[in-house]
Amino acid sequence: MNKLLIVGSVAFDAIETPFGKTDKILGGAAPYIGLSASFFNLQSAIVSVVGDDFPQEYLDLLTARNIDISGLEVVKGGKTFFWSGLYHNDLNSRDTLATELNVLGDFQPKVPQNFKNADVVMLGNLHPLVQSSVLDQMESKPKLVVLDTMNFWMDCALPELLDVMKRIDVITINDEEARQLSGEYSLVKAAAKIHEMGPEYVVIKKGEHGALLFHKKEVFFAPALPLEEVFDPTGAGDTFAGGFAGFITQSENISFENMKNAVIYGSNLASFSVEKFGTERMVNLDKEEVVSRLQQFKSLTQFDIEL
Numbered sequence: 013m014n015k016l017l018i019v020g021s022v023a024f025d026a027i028e029t030p031f032g033k034t035d036k037i038l039g040g041a042a043p044y045i046g047l048s049a050s051f052f053n054l055q056s057a058i059v060s061v062v063g064d065d066f067p068q069e070y071l072d073l074l075t076a077r078n079i080d081i082s083g084l085e086v087v088k089g090g091k092t093f094f095w096s097g098l099y100h101n102d103l104n105s106r107d108t109l110a111t112e113l114n115v116l117g118d119f120q121p122k123v124p125q126n127f128k129n130a131d132v133v134m135l136g137n138l139h140p141l142v143q144s145s146v147l148d149q150m151e152s153k154p155k156l157v158v159l160d161t162m163n164f165w166m167d168c169a170l171p172e173l174l175d176v177m178k179r180i181d182v183i184t185i186n187d188e189e190a191r192q193l194s195g196e197y198s199l200v201k202a203a204a205k206i207h208e209m210g211p212e213y214v215v216i217k218k219g220e221h222g223a224l225l226f227h228k229k230e231v232f233f234a235p236a237l238p239l240e241e242v243f244d245p246t247g248a249g250d251t252f253a254g255g256f257a258g259f260i261t262q263s264e265n266i267s268f269e270n271m272k273n274a275v276i277y278g279s280n281l282a283s284f285s286v287e288k289f290g291t292e293r294m295v296n297l298d299k300e301e302v303v304s305r306l307q308q309f310k311s312l313t314q315f316d317i318e319l
């Protein structure tokens with residue numbers, strides 16, 4: 013089985029949307045990525061850190077999905093990273109109310125020995141120096157390195173982010189962040205500028221408006237499924253990234269054509285994630301539901317115009 017190495021925050025999240033409020037639930041990029049990638053035939057491991065306030069039940073939830081957590085350090089007496097967000101009525105924009113790095117502040121990642129030859133590395137949202145350090149520890153060159161980041165790191169660690177971007181193949185980023193990083197309003201121009209910063213493939217996520225995959229002059233668009241119920245968009249980007257990286261890991265094919273399918277899988281899995289608060293929907297999701305929703309994606313985008 014192919015191996016997927018996942019790096020990213022593991023967090024307590026407190027979320028408020030127009031539909032309700034939660035207090036300190038399981039969050040962070042890595043759990044969303046790991047849960048999403050667990051729908052593929054692969055071996056995965058998470059490299060991250062938590063404090064000893066992190067409940068065993070959350071760890072069990074990850075291991076129940078066959079995610080290796082030997083690289084998830086537990087710091088004695090430490091406090092787990094805490095993030096809090098408030099969504100506006102359109103659910104496409106949010107205010108960050110708190111980012112308490114806690115144990116993430118001076119985290120030194122340690123890649124488990126048996127994942128130093130991972131086929132795909134998914135560098136989830138974390139300090140770019142941590143993302144770089146994970147790449148430094150790899151003993152063989154991964155077939156694909158995917159990086160996700162956010163405005164927080166652009167604001168406080170831009171030079172380090174630009175350095176790690178030179179070492180990756182794919183970046184997944186949302187539209188606002190792509191504009192911030194490139195200084196371009198047009199997403200086509202933004203993708204071209206980001207491409208010059210390193211990654212050969214640029215995926216721009218547009219929330220409920222889908223995602224764009226750019227590669228040189230080619231572009232592909234994956235819609236987001238119009239959903240009846242959207243409760244909480246938190247982690248949608250990470251779930252997307254997990255689906256994208258998971259599908260590529262399983263299929264061992266890094267062509268642009270196959271990446272189109274990866275983008276569809278990412279959108280598909282993200283469409284479930286937003287239906288409940290936090291990771292709840294992903295934890296209770298089964299493979300049949302994932303496959304049957306793929307059919308909806310097909311019907312949504314297929315048309316037959318004669319040219």
Ligand code: AMP
Nearest residue numbers: 021023039040095164246247248249250
């Ligand atoms: P997304 O909605 O895909 O942007 O991801 C939200 C997740 O990212 C939440 O579960 C947060 O815990 C996590 N998160 C928020 N800010 C940061 C940060 N600065 N570094 C790492 N993870 C973060």
